[in-house]
Amino acid sequence: MLWVVAPRSGARPLPRIPWKKFPVHVTRPLTGACLVLTAALTLTGCFAPSDQSADGADDRVSVAMLQPPRSALSPLSDDAFKLSRWSTAETLVVLDDNGDPQPGLATEWTRVDDTTWEFTVRDGVVFHDGTDLTADAAAHALEYAAQAAPKPRILDGVDLTVAAEGDTVTVTTADGDPLVPHRLSSPQLSILAESAYDGDTVSPVGTGTGPFELVEVNGTTSARLERFDGYWGDPARLSGIDVTFVPDGTARAAALRTGEADIVEAVPVSQAALLDQELLTEVPMPRTNTLHLNAADGPFADPGLRAAVRETIDRRALVEGVYEGRADVAEGLLGPALPWSADRPERTASTEATDPDGVAITLATYSDRPEQPEIVTVLAQQLEDAGFEVEQAVREYANIEQDMLAGEFDAFVLSRATVLDSGDPLAYMASDFSCDGSFNIAQLCDADVDDLLAEAEPLATGADRRTAILAAEAAILATDAAIPLLHERVIQGDAAHVADSAKDPRERLLVTPRTRLD
Incomplete structure (x- = not known):
């Protein structure tokens, strides 16, 4: 049975819809439940409960996110942080807990002079579209961002040029900039496959390098990701992620309380006291x-x-x-x-x-x-x-x-x-x-x-x-x-069976390769 629970007591089980009869993926259109939730909470979409296997090794996690995409999930916008939180798009550099730069898709870097940095691109990385990560591909992504209008916010006031040679990307700035590695850690400078860039449009669907591949986006309603078995790092414990965008905070809190969502972003303060405190993390x-x-x-x-x-x-x-x-x-x-x-x-x-x-x-x-x-x-x-x-x-x-x-x-x-x-x-x-x-x-x-x-x-x-x-x-x-x-x-809600979701003060990480359902 698939339990669809409205935010009230006495919920009843509804028959499971036979999804396997459909030849293509659909986004679980539980119409009756949606009508109940919409009437009660002005909910913008319904949640897809996780399909947990007996051994916990082939599970999907359901995530309720605060804000819907504003720019069609373009990595050049603030939507990039959603891509990062879903572990689908990655950057050359990442930041540790102290805010210091660490290797990502680049294994090392050197400051050649005041305005020039060289980054060595990691070998053996494959994009979700099957192409290989190369220095040329990384340079293409960075150059596209540098020439975009408007630029990603991380490049405000930065005149940046990019070149590739061998396995190295050279980044040159007009003025000395000690924060180049920090800038390249921004999700707005994620490295996507060249197929992602089409004129003025950038699509992250099937073009990232992360442990999860973005395979479907339903406007401002939902998104679906699948585990990417060709990932260069540790494989994901989850088989996929089902994302629902729920701006209504009361609805997000209800989703955690009723079990409709496994992970809930930004539980409102007004709702926190109504929830099981053991399910909440405050950072x-x-x-x-x-x-x-x-x-x-x-x-x-x-x-x-x-x-x-x-x-x-x-x-x-x-x-x-x-x-x-x-x-x-x-x-x-x-x-x-x-x-x-x-x-x-x-x-x-x-x-x-x-x-x-x-x-x-x-x-x-x-x-x-x-x-x-x-x-x-x-x-x-x-x-x-x-x-x-x-x-x-x-x-x-x-x-x-x-x-x-x-x-x-x-x-x-x-x-x-x-x-x-x-x-x-x-x-x-x-x-x-x-x-x-x-x-x-x-x-x-x-x-x-x-x-x-x-x-x-x-x-x-x-x-x-x-x-x-x-x-x-x-x-x-x-x-x-x-x-x-x-x-x-931030108050993040995690169902009792969720383990190792990220509690990230910078809001860059949420579902990681280690995240699992126990």
Whole structure:
């Protein structure tokens, strides 16, 4: 019997649909169950329960993910992190727990001079389409990313050229860049087979190198992966992965509680207390929830009004109220996931607050993360108590991103991973707070900030670079264009029979070759 359980007690078993009668794969269209779940939870899709064998050696894992693909799973976008979490697309370099680069599809590398790096490509790697990984194939993937418009965020401000010779890929940058290996660890620079690239389109279906092959994508609803037996590393313990995209946090939590999903991404804080605590893992994340104020246009072009917001916000109320204590009050843009950030210099206010006196503002966020609308509601009340008139705007991320980046709102609350790309927070700061940053929600352009970011950029990893990063952070905070609210902890749900799923603060790993169902 196939149990399809609605998020209520007293669920009944439904007859198993005879999938083997179909000549092609279908995505388990359990229509009746979907209707029940949709009515109860506004669920966007149904889950495919794992087919566990008696010895646990030929199992599929069902995964409920937070956000659907935004760019058709293009590795040049943030969708790349889904490919990485499914272990289907890989990079030349990976990062260890300390954020230091380690061999991936490249076995070693050398810094030839200030602007030139050579990477030796691993031998014996086969793409999912049957072609071999070569230096030429790796160079083709990197060159395509470097020439893309827009570029992957990891290459913001980086002029990069690539060449191949023998088993070596040479990466040259216009300026000295000590973080080239870190950059090449970003899932946005995954190495796919040449067949993946067709004009302006990049398809990861059947073109990666990982232990799981992506074989089917059903729009923004689901995806299916199969174990790739030609994998160059340790073989996967699972036979496959069934992914369902479920933006509704209540539905994701219900899927864990009822057993419809084996692994659940981003269990909402509001749902965590309702679940078996032994199924949850809580990890401090390099992710900060920040209030961005439009420093270029509108009321918050006035530094005094930005200072008024900074003095008004009660961060502790957000942590204790919205997050039920499952977060950390922000002292800066960087949080406890980066322990060295606690050595930041003491901050002093540089601008006196101006009385809001009824100034009208728009405060916006997105609904994909369930805590975000709640934060906006609490912030709106705090700001209104201080004298602002607040209009709230909440939409799905896909429908608000363009206006957010164009500066259409006076204030925007964003949950942002601070070392998502390179493992080094400077790339995040440059992208979000420099004059030329591509993700500059606050429309901030400050000479002191840009100068300090530029000073930190050429420094080698280590104490001096970290000190320079904290100086840049202090300059950003001094503008009051970005007011960090709290540092998040991710809550991941794993069914009791799931073993060795990754609990990754950087959100790059989830299902790995070691993951299994016991």
